[in-house]
Amino acid sequence: MMTTKRSEGNPAQPTFWKWLYDILEILDKKHPLKLRSLWKRGYITGFVTTPRAVEIIKCMRPGTFLIRFSTRVQQAISFCYVDEDGKSHLPEPNVVEKLKIYNEPLHDLIKYTEKLQWYYPDLISKDAVANECRADYPNSEPHPTPKSKINGYGPPIHLKLI
Numbered sequence: 001m002m003t004t005k006r007s008e009g010n011p012a013q014p015t016f017w018k019w020l021y022d023i024l025e026i027l028d029k030k031h032p033l034k035l036r037s038l039w040k041r042g043y044i045t046g047f048v049t050t051p052r053a054v055e056i057i058k059c060m061r062p063g064t065f066l067i068r069f070s071t072r073v074q075q076a077i078s079f080c081y082v083d084e085d086g087k088s089h090l091p092e093p094n095v096v097e098k099l100k101i102y103n104e105p106l107h108d109l110i111k112y113t114e115k116l117q118w119y120y121p122d123l124i125s126k127d128a129v130a131n132e133c134r135a136d137y138p139n140s141e142p143h144p145t146p147k148s149k150i151n152g153y154g155p156p157i158h159l160k161l162i
Contacts, residue, residue, distance in 0.1 A: 044067045046068060054088045057122070064082050107130040
């Protein structure tokens, strides 16, 4: 978790309460990534340390992933996933502010990411979850396939998975 320790050599770290407030802010219903839908359905594992995330996911089938809140980087989410060789990977956290440039909900961004196939813990396909989550936002249109997936133009979808 974020620490409250402050020292001359270490810039001021946010307090636990600031860290928690930032998470609540990104779970807000009006946030463009629409994380609230994933959270309500239990697809964000939430408050799990890095070693625990690797422990949880290591015996799952390839393509399985979990989403958690970063304990190191403020306002960031982390993915832990199993690759085709059965190895667990925990890439650098994705800062939520940077993901907002795509102007798409996180469940749609995940849909365009080949390495992520099955949501932990239920092993439900990413397409099924995206359809479920859209029900929470009846006035929003489903996002079309981004241009970068159609003809190579437009910004590529890039979740940190390396």
